[in-house]
Amino acid sequence: MAQASGKSAGKSFFGRFGVHLAVLFFVLIWTLPTIGILVTSLRDKNQIVASGWWTSFSSSMQTSATRLSPPSSQVQKDGKFVIEGNLFETPGSSAVSAFGTRSAQPTEFKAGDVADLKDGVTLQVNADGSYVFASPVAFDGDNGRRVYYAATMPPKFTTDNYNTVLLSEGIGRSFLNSLTVTIPATIIPIMIAAFAAYALAWMRFPGRALLIAVIIGLLVVPLQMALIPLLELYNGVGNLFGVPSKTYLGIWLAHTGFGLPFAIYLLRSYMAGLPRELMESARIDGASDFEIFTKIVLPLSFPVLASFAIFQFLWVWNDLLVAMVFLGSGNDQLVLTGRLNALLGSRGGDWEILTTSAFITIIVPLLVFFSLQRYFVRGLLAGSVKGG
Amino acid sequence: MANLKLRSVEKAYGSIKILHGIDLDIQSGEFIVFVGPSGCGKSTLLRSIAGLEEITGGTLEIDNEVVNDVPPSKRGIAMVFQSYALYPHMTVYDNMAFGMKIAREDKAEIDRRVRQAAEILQLTKYLDRLPKAMSGGQRQRVAIGRAIVRNPKVFLFDEPLSNLDAALRVATRIEIAKLKESMPNTTMIYVTHDQVEAMTLADRIVVLKDGHVEQVGSPMQLYKKPGNLFVAQFIGSPAMNILPARVAKAGATTEVAVDGGSSVSVPIATPAGAAGTEISFGVRPEDLYVSKGTKALFEGKVDYIEQLGEVQLVYVDIGRGADRPLTAKLPGNAAVERGQTLRLDADSGDLHIFDANGSSFVPHEIEAKAA
Amino acid sequence: MANLKLRSVEKAYGSIKILHGIDLDIQSGEFIVFVGPSGCGKSTLLRSIAGLEEITGGTLEIDNEVVNDVPPSKRGIAMVFQSYALYPHMTVYDNMAFGMKIAREDKAEIDRRVRQAAEILQLTKYLDRLPKAMSGGQRQRVAIGRAIVRNPKVFLFDEPLSNLDAALRVATRIEIAKLKESMPNTTMIYVTHDQVEAMTLADRIVVLKDGHVEQVGSPMQLYKKPGNLFVAQFIGSPAMNILPARVAKAGATTEVAVDGGSSVSVPIATPAGAAGTEISFGVRPEDLYVSKGTKALFEGKVDYIEQLGEVQLVYVDIGRGADRPLTAKLPGNAAVERGQTLRLDADSGDLHIFDANGSSFVPHEIEAKAA
Amino acid sequence: ELKFKPGEDSRFDWANYDELKKVDLKGESLSIFGPWRGEDEALVRSVLEYFSEATGATINYASSENYEQQIVIDTQAGSPPNIAILPQPGLIQDLASKGLLVPLDDATASFVKDNYGAGQSWVDLGTYKDKDGTAKFFAFPYKADLKSLVWYVPENFEENGYEVPKTWEEMMKLSDQIVADGGVPWCIGLGSGGATGWPGTDWVEDIMLRTQSPETYDKWTRNEIPFNDPAVVGALDIFAKIATNPKYVDGGVAAVAATDFRDSPKGLFTVPPKCYMHRQASFISSFFPEGTKLGEGADFFYLPAMDAHADLGKPVLGGGTLVTITKDSKAARAFVEFLKMPLAHEIWMAQSGFLTPLKTVKPEAYANDALRRQGDILVNATTFRFDGSDLMPGKIGAGSFWTGMIDLVGGKSPEAVATDIQKSWDAIK
């Protein structure tokens, strides 16, 4: 289907067009949810829950409530008490099509009509938002009267949400903390796994087959069940040596441990696929295993290292649970996910914060992903395809 | 600079025996070629010599020292792999220098040796290239260069030319021959599938089959006096024609009755007891010629002709027990036509006979270096 | 059963032109072989005929019908790929039956045709095997069987034997030849690198170079009367010796002065204007023989000898302008030694001359089917 | 940075601050783990600021979305904070029974008894059995929520001529009236991500208090009467009659379980209004649209008691956070002492969203009238009962009870729901 029909003679225009269409369809479905939160994160907090994000690009008809100027601003005109003004802060920024004085019927009167509110009280609201509220007797009270109107609103976007999140206190520090956690927690398992994978693929020692089996078996250990035993261990070690139990070293090692089986699995199958003659040739040249590993295998395994790096980076960067358990939540240790999480109200989600922080957390992994993507595709090719 | 002694060398993978006791003496400076059908153990034997495989029986001596347990790097060998096995991420220079760098040799010395080897192999302009930017033939030369730089006592080649195309193969073959000449004291062991390579390069050829040595000898010896049926058919192309026959009369010269056909006198001695036994009778296609007379060794209808220009292969159906037609290599200009009846003869000196076990009746002489 | 007409067939990948207008007429039932150096476009041409590549110019007719836009499956062709291209997950039977199953043919009919093809190719016992459980030669036969079952009008082979080892190659080659014979009406087009295959199989050989047709003719025609220097050197192995020369005297027979050496009279006509022009002078290694007399065409020191058994290749350094030594193919038993001075001669009928552009002075005759 | 400069504002008991200064905790650090994040975190920090400023102790405050799991992990693994502040008595009970909490002294217990409105019920709330089965006072209440509130938009009521109902019966009549006028009376949203269902439990608890005696309520929370007791089933039924009446609830029955509780009050404020009443605790006002002024744009009334059960008075359902010591230290003790001071309450009160049953605070410290009125309800409650689901074991109160609410609004019969919950309770005994 793939290559062949592309080349074969007489393939119809529609056949090819169909492929483009189908891919476009998938791409749309796959990106739409993400676009949704991107757009949402740029919208006004109150709008988010009022209308779908896809409507935010076009002007929309909205019914809203507002207050007229308070009675204190009334003037006497032609024997009537009149309050004049404009519904909008910037007059003309949108157009009123109808208005009303009861919330239940917000569009009772057309714009420009004079509404008779009994007892000689009248209200006229014009399309531009200007109004005249008149009464034969003086208005009293502190507050202006509530009126309701339907108006077309132009699309409105704001970066407020990003300001809220990005300018919140400690976010820069958390960013650094996240990097401090993520970089070693990505590199250390790679190193350890690479050495182990090399040994498992190319060195002879007793128990090798068993080790491979155990490592594959460990792929499935659910992380959550390891938390408490490990934390107990950390506390034990911490008390024994009088050091804090929640340290960067601790979380690096924890992430290393959780990422190791997959790393070894992936790297080993890739390295096992390297041509045996290369190692033999180097061995004849007098290279030790260490030299073979560092000078031959490591440079050649770059693709698979990159692909594992992406996986591990994504996983550590997006992790909250492990960080919360193994790293303190003080200012100098709170990671980005934790910080963003703390921004959410005590009782959970505010859409605008959720979407904005979701989008912010995606950015760094995306950068990493796109910069390593070339290797990624190649690395996986060699790494996992062999397994089948 | 080194001689090798193999004494009942055995190699098994688990319970599967690959080499069944190989005995072989290789003199210092010899060019030895291993040939044999695919899977017979040529590579295994070579890799055992290199130390890449541990042998499971027997002893292997290099320069009169048992090296069974010596790691490859300490055996004074260099190996050129069938797949080149160049380090893809290193330049040609670094590929060649790698071994010496590992040995922490002097920079200047490394440079001198690498450049010298590059000079010999005409690689000087390519020293900064990566292997992937080179053609097959050039890569092969780099692989050889890498071996030269190590200045080994024993050079091992595993089918080094099999990945090259015909023209390159010829050219590289000649280069290897010249290399050998320039390093007269270096022992070389060479594995190949290719008849021409074996014939042109070898001082002695070792024919292997199923992990056994079938025959060792100079190319001409193997060609002219194959020790057994297997060697007879393996060496030479197209293969020797083999026909079932019977010994009509044994003696200093043997009277052979080819099944269902004429009988012929062969100047090979057979023991008296051989008379009447079933034997195999062989004649090489190139030793056959069109008989001028009316009587001939073989007579049959031309089944098929392959015209190769200067020569033609003529397949003659001689009817008798032979399940395959007789192949004759005749000059390209001989007027032969399909369906025509052809009478073929061969000089009696070019005939071969083998006993029922396939052994040649000419006991092959003590292995000697070809002149 | 089908004739082909190619009229200035062109093929380009983007802006890179691969085929530059190929004109070719192939008769029904002919066996055509495409040869040429690697990358010259042989496969591309074959694949264009198959319809696997869209041609970018010219027309392609099969049975007098333009098929430029006809999909491969409707062209009545079958193709055997260099890599066999067997479906690895299907048994031999299914591999052969696949095309017919796709065409929803009758079960019984499929079975009949598959078994018949298997019979021809001696594959009957392997019908239930998967390709991976078969040797190279067997796989190749399955690939051919798959093509046979389709009962095509035109058979296309792309280097079908290049992955086989020497012995199998010979055997399979003969099988293909026989197959052709059993299907006299089927047109076959065959791409190969191998001289022997081309020479033995072809009715006519098409020599391609850089996307152009260099010469079309029967094997003997190309061998004996190459149309130009390229064909002369391409056909025949080892390649023809080419030396720079000058026309000493033009005419019905031409007097040629070989650079820095003797002059010789060649029975080839040259136009009067040719006198004094630079030409190339060619002689095949197999046409050279050791001169009995004291004067000879060439004289030089033997540089290197390759003993191939029945023949030997002798490389003679004739000193003059030639940058390469002269190659001579002499009988294996000729007593030649390295360093010895050798005089070589050739019959005047075996000499070739080419003008400065490389064209042969023998205008090559109208392409004709070889006898 | 102290929010209010000590000594400058008469709404605060600055004497407390001077007293606090006498405690010297320089170099000590105090880790506090609490449920407050986001804006609430800023508020609690503003209180903690005074403690660290006065005593010199360093405070590490932390929270987490999964604080319930986090505290389990931390205490279980032996690396607890000094102070854990939790809103769920059930969880505290669990921790206490595993011996992971340090008891508070008796003086503290009697302080609560004497100085808190409905003091004894707060003491009872903070008393749990420890590992050995002895009941001890473990949890000091700090910050309360009032749950028995119904929120509405006064102008919406005005425009339609609706009156704030005084009794449950009136409230139901009003609901019918709204339906008749073409409106929808209630917004109910049970959604809360992983905790979906809990707003329903508050309804049920409020109804329990209005239909049954406080004692029955207590028995219910301790499972001394089974969950499928007719008393409970009756309460479930009353809630179901409201929540599964498609005319009563905004968005139809399906929306009840699906709507996030944070979104659901927003229906009060749309034009036209999607609903007119919303029963939810005091904290919900922070989810009102920006710029909504309490008392003007939105107001609340006490979820009325039933005429049919007039003898039960005006019961109040509430919640609150309880302070426990998970790792003893001088600073931790001092912190609890600090919380006894009115100042610790007033600082937060003066900003927003803080109610306290502590009687000694100055009511004028409340940031606004609405809060003050809520505070009044709390301090003057005849019956105060803590959120029942929080009193039940986590598996029930934060598990099957929640699920049961979802099932209930999904149309399952109250009996079946109650039986299911009882079954799950049996399973953990």
Added chain:
Amino acid sequence: MASQILSAIIVIVVGVGGCLAYFWGANKLVDLVYPSRGVSGTAAVDNLRRQGLVRPWLFIGPAILILGVYLIYPVVSTLLYSFYDKGGDNFVGLNNYRWLLGDEEFRNSLLNNLMWLIVVPAACTFLGLIIAVLTDKIWWGTIAKSLIFLPLAISFVGASVIWKFVYEYRGDGQEQIGILNAIVQAFGGQPQVWISLPFWNNFFLMIILIWIQTGFAMVILSSALRGIPEETIEAAVIDGANPFQIFWKIMIPQIWGTILVVWTTITILVLKVFDIVLTMTNGQWNSQVLANLMFNWMFRGGGDFGRGATIAIVIMIGVLPIMIWNIRQANKEGGR
């Protein structure tokens, strides 16, 4: 800020450097203890052999140590916990297992998990395959692939946010802010509360994981597809097969091995993933899965270690067949 960056860099360098130092130093040590260069022949040979004995353990030592501490030890302690009560104090034998068998929620989760195990790997693999095949043919295929891969860069929690927004429900007739309901409504359908639709809600949760993991399947399958010898496809074209026949009868069978690998990887992931269920429904409306059930028992409402551990053990046992298959596969392949 500058000093923070500096200290972060120092911490990173120390961490990574320490790891490097171990490997380099340990290797150096072996070279020093058993020198192979610059000593006489036989000694060098002996030392080389000793090096060969020691060095594998140097290489693999840290991995074994870390795996032991971080995975094996917890597994063992979990196994032990599963025989204890909720506080981990009293031995209760097989009680927890007995309880589990009788627990309705567990049975429900098991059933749901089975559905997940069938649907998610299958859907990811199938969609990944289709997309891989399609994108291979077009010039903007790489861009398309990157976009489809993108969800993999999003955390599970982030993904839940995104999908909550897709599934958001508003009553019938109201303006929908969830795009799915908006579409349904635009076509005149009834908006639905997707995550509480009995039975089907499971699928709406699965879609999230499918959305995330399809990119993974696609990338791997796409490289496998490129490994298919083009000639087999051309041969099929000549045999007259149409694109669908080529896809099903020629391409799929040839990459079957890779398909199984992708399938396994995703299967294992499915068994471990709980974040999606936790944040979307927390198992309500009968959408519970084992991993979340375990999490609930372990940490929620005070935690019951014994039961949580028991469920963890069950999950691991559930993966056993896949594990064994993988181990077999690994033993078959390469290396020496």
